[in-house]
Every structure is written in structure tokens, then in C-alpha cells.
Amino acid sequence: SYELTQPLSVSVALGQTARITCGANNIGSKNVHWYQQKPGQAPVLVIYRDSNRPSGIPERFSGSNSGNTATLTISRAQAGDEAGYYCQLWDSNTALFGGGTKLTVL
Amino acid sequence: EVQLVESGGGLVKPGGSLRLSCAASGFTFSNYGMSWVRQAPGKGLEWVSSISSSSTFIYYADSLKGRFTISRDNAKNSLYLQMNSLRVEDTAVYYCARSPSSSGDGFDYWGQGTLVTVSS
Numbered sequence: 606s607y608e609l610t611q612p613l614s615v616s617v618a619l620g621q622t623a624r625i626t627c628g629a630n631n632i633g634s635k636n637v638h639w640y641q642q643k644p645g646q647a648p649v650l651v652i653y654r655d656s657n658r659p660s661g662i663p664e665r666f667s668g669s670n671s672g673n674t675a676t677l678t679i680s681r682a683q684a685g686d687e688a689g690y691y692c693q694l695w696d697s698n699t700a701l702f703g704g705g706t707k708l709t710v711l
Numbered sequence: 712e713v714q715l716v717e718s719g720g721g722l723v724k725p726g727g728s729l730r731l732s733c734a735a736s737g738f739t740f741s742n743y744g745m746s747w748v749r750q751a752p753g754k755g756l757e758w759v760s761s762i763s764s765s766s767t768f769i770y771y772a773d774s775l776k777g778r779f780t781i782s783r784d785n786a787k788n789s790l791y792l793q794m795n796s797l798r799v800e801d802t803a804v805y806y807c808a809r810s811p812s813s814s815g816d817g818f819d820y821w822g823q824g825t826l827v828t829v830s831s
Contacts, residue, residue, distance in 0.1 A: 636815065636816075638816075638817030638818070640756070640817075640818075642756075646823075647806055647821040647822065647823050647824055648748075648756065648806070648818075648821055649821070650817050650818060650819050650820075653816070653817040653819070654816075654817070659819060689755075691755065691756050693756075693758075693817065693818075695814050695815050698768075698770045698814050699758070699770065699772065699773070700746065700748075700758035700761065700814070701758070702748075702755060702756040702757065702758060703755075704755050705755040705756070
């Protein structure tokens with residue numbers, strides 16, 4: 606079955622750029638969505654269809670998707686960006702989530 | 712303002728049943744696909760089921776093996792999840808989520824979740 610692989614954790618210095626990857630076979634042919642989840646809260650959609658930002662999401666959040674890797678990029682990382690991040694796509698009418706990445710802002 | 716409010720969670724014994732509800736407001740409910748996504752304690756997100764705007768298309772995670780049933784009532788702006796033959800491993804926070812269609816799109820709004828605990 607199709608599986609999405611994310612690193613368990615990523616660390617970034619305050620004000621620097623964080624990149625969180627989501628790997629799968631030929632993921633570039635699919636639409637990838639990204640969610641941010643802070644402790645005790647519901648997930649929030651931060652990127653949809655690879656690179657689109659919903660209303661209200663800062664421009665610091667961007668996405669790309671090509672080949673076997675989709676990437677969520679967070680520029681000028683802030684303390685408030687510390688959270689779990691999940692990639693998600695649809696495969697044969699099944700929604701799949703990556704295992705999630707814990708972003709730590711140092 | 713889009714609001715999704717889940718209810719119906721609680722403590723249930725293994726083998727028992729539970730019906731979750733999700734009350735929607737702030738948007739035209741009948742125009743959107745809806746889904747249930749769950750999260751076991753300390754774990755990641757797991758998709759459960761999705762239903763199209765008019766209930767024409769319904770999808771389930773293979774792992775559920777027919778134990779769960781999703782439905783909706785557009786007249787009541789409500790989404791439901793009937794859960795039968797519950798197992799300890801079904802313990803999770805259950806979120807309802809909206810998407811522009813029943814499959815393909817991201818989940819753009821989520822409720823705050825309702826906790827289901829399956830334990831003897």
C-alpha cells in the first residue's frame with residue numbers, strides 16, 4: 606500500500622528556514638496537503654494542493670512537490686511555529702497521512 | 712464563521728457501540744464533502760471515512776472492516792459516525808473535517824474533536 610514517510614523531528618533556529626519532507630513513490634503526481642497541529646488543538650490546513658496557502662496562513666509557509674518528495678518550507682521560523690506537521694494525500698479514494706514531524710524552534 | 716462541533720464521545724466497553732455527531736454551521740453544509748479523522752493518544756492522524764455532499768460517494772479506511780458507518784443529514788447540517796464492535800485500539804479523539812469534495816481535496820476546517828475511550 607502507498608505510504609508517506611516523514612522525519613520524526615526537525616529542528617530550526619529562530620528566524621531560520623525549516624524544511625519538512627514527505628516521501629513516497631512518485632508523490633509528485635499527486636496533490637499533497639499539509640497540516641499544523643499544536644498540542645491539545647485540532648489540525649489546521651496550512652498548504653493545499655502542493656503549494657497553495659489558505660486564507661490567513663502567513664506567506665512564510667510554502668510548499669513544493671516533485672519526484673518522490675513533497676516539502677513544506679517555513680521561512681523565518683517563529684516560536685509559534687513549533688508544532689506537529691502532517692502531510693496528506695488521496696490515493697484510490699483513501700486519504701493517507703504521513704506519520705507526522707515534530708518541529709522544534711531553538 | 713465555519714464551525715464544526717463534535718459530540719457523542721465517551722467511555723464504552725469493548726464490543727460496544729457509539730454514535731458520534733458533528734453539527735456544522737457557518738457554511739452551506741450540503742455543498743461540501745465531510746470526513747472523520749481520528750487520533751489515538753500520542754499518535755498521528757488517521758483517516759476514518761468520507762462522504763460526498765449528497766451521500767452519493769462514501770469511503771472507509773480498510774482497517775475498519777465494516778464496523779463503522781458514516782452518514783449525514785443535510786436538512787439538519789449534521790454528520791454522523793456509527794461505530795460498532797468497538798475495540799480498545801479504537802480509542803482516540805475523533806475529528807470531523809470539511810473538504811470541498813469527498814476525495815482529492817484537503818480538509819480545510821476541523822472540529823475540536825470528541826474523545827472515545829474503549830476500555831473494560
